[in-house]
Amino acid sequence: MQIALIGADGQLGSDLLERLVERHEVRAWTYPDVDITRPQELDSRCRELQPDLLINTAAYNLVDGAEEDPAAAFSLNAFAVRDLAFICRDTDTILMHFSSDYVFDGTQRAPYSEEDSPSPLSVYGVSKLAGEYFVRSILSRYFLIRTCGLYGTAGCWGKGYNFVDTMVRRAREKQPVQVVNDQYVTPTSTLELAHRLSDLIEVGRFGLFHMTNAGQCSWYEFAAEIFRILSMEPDLRGVDSAAYGARAKRPVFSVLENRHADRIGLPGFSPWAIALKDYLIRKGYLK
Numbered sequence: 505m506q507i508a509l510i511g512a513d514g515q516l517g518s519d520l521l522e523r524l525v526e527r528h529e530v531r532a533w534t535y536p537d538v539d540i541t542r543p544q545e546l547d548s549r550c551r552e553l554q555p556d557l558l559i560n561t562a563a564y565n566l567v568d569g570a571e572e573d574p575a576a577a578f579s580l581n582a583f584a585v586r587d588l589a590f591i592c593r594d595t596d597t598i599l600m601h602f603s604s605d606y607v608f609d610g611t612q613r614a615p616y617s618e619e620d621s622p623s624p625l626s627v628y629g630v631s632k633l634a635g636e637y638f639v640r641s642i643l644s645r646y647f648l649i650r651t652c653g654l655y656g657t658a659g660c661w662g663k664g665y666n667f668v669d670t671m672v673r674r675a676r677e678k679q680p681v682q683v684v685n686d687q688y689v690t691p692t693s694t695l696e697l698a699h700r701l702s703d704l705i706e707v708g709r710f711g712l713f714h715m716t717n718a719g720q721c722s723w724y725e726f727a728a729e730i731f732r733i734l735s736m737e738p739d740l741r742g743v744d745s746a747a748y749g750a751r752a753k754r755p756v757f758s759v760l761e762n763r764h765a766d767r768i769g770l771p772g773f774s775p776w777a778i779a780l781k782d783y784l785i786r787k788g789y790l791k
């Protein structure tokens with residue numbers, strides 16, 4: 505299969521690239537050379553390359569930043585996705601696109617399946633949901649993936665690090681570490697996600713899929729597990745969301761159930777703590 509991969513040096517993009525080149529012809533597109541806010545250039549590239557599948561990992565991921573700059577969030581997460589969907593429709597290309605657990609409001613307190621109704625609390629969540637609606641209303645052949653709490657060796661957009669790296673750095677610098685203890689998620693390894701996405705492409709079943717590691721924890725428990733595995737003992741303090749005072753409102757519970765992936769027989773994900781330990785080894789934190 506001929507695949508074009510947007511955001512190929514991001515967290516998920518770089519792990520996807522490494523996995524997909526084993527089986528496919530992959531053209532790695534990186535920013536700013538390829539910018540999803542310039543649809544005419546993308547349209548020309550797609551007509552020239554004629555990929556079977558276009559994968560978009562690019563997004564505006566600054567959850568608090570989106571509250572102050574909604575236009576930037578909507579530009580990348582909604583309108584650029586609409587334009588990508590039109591390009592895919594007009595060039596008969598399959599689209600793989602990513603959304604977030606933050607499309608849910610967290611009031612359910614049980615893992616959210618693909619059948620549950622979104623109700624985002626933040627500008628970021630609304631912008632990601634708008635992107636989803638564009639994909640679903642413009643295309644019939646798409647993989648739309650909601651995932652949660654990503655970490656990967658390439659680090660995160662515009663920052664070069666992720667939650668795990670941040671925790672390790674703070675502990676090494678002997679800084680107190682404050683982490684929210686009343687928001688529950690599933691930390692998800694981009695390496696493992698990349699493997700399951702590759703499986704999904706092979707199976708070729710389109711639609712909306714939740715894909716995360718197994719289990720759940722609070723961000724505080726996530727941090728505590730990082731330090732436990734690394735035998736570090738920083739001054740770790742749990743705080744509630746109100747005391748933490750982040751600008752954007754986040755769901756207290758945004759754990760996803762991988763119902764559709766299970767239904768089509770994809771291999772299951774490992775428990776989040778197992779995937780975390782694997783990451784700490786690969787990153788060289790744990791010998």
Ligand SMILES: NC(=O)c1ccc[n+]([C@@H]2O[C@H](COP(=O)([O-])OP(=O)(O)OC[C@H]3O[C@@H](n4cnc5c(N)ncnc54)[C@H](OP(=O)(O)O)[C@@H]3O)[C@@H](O)[C@H]2O)c1
Nearest residue numbers: 511513514515516535539540562563602651653654660661
């Ligand atoms: N991170 C999470 O915890 C999380 C949770 C749920 C869902 N998701 C979703 O999962 C997907 C992948 O996330 P990720 O963490 O892998 O993202 P990431 O590490 O931030 O990677 C995004 C990539 O897109 C590139 N990019 C930025 N602006 C672009 C533009 N205008 N045009 C083209 N490329 C652009 C970035 O390049 P530069 O680095 O050079 O800017 C980067 O290579 C996203 O859709 C995200 O919303 C993420």
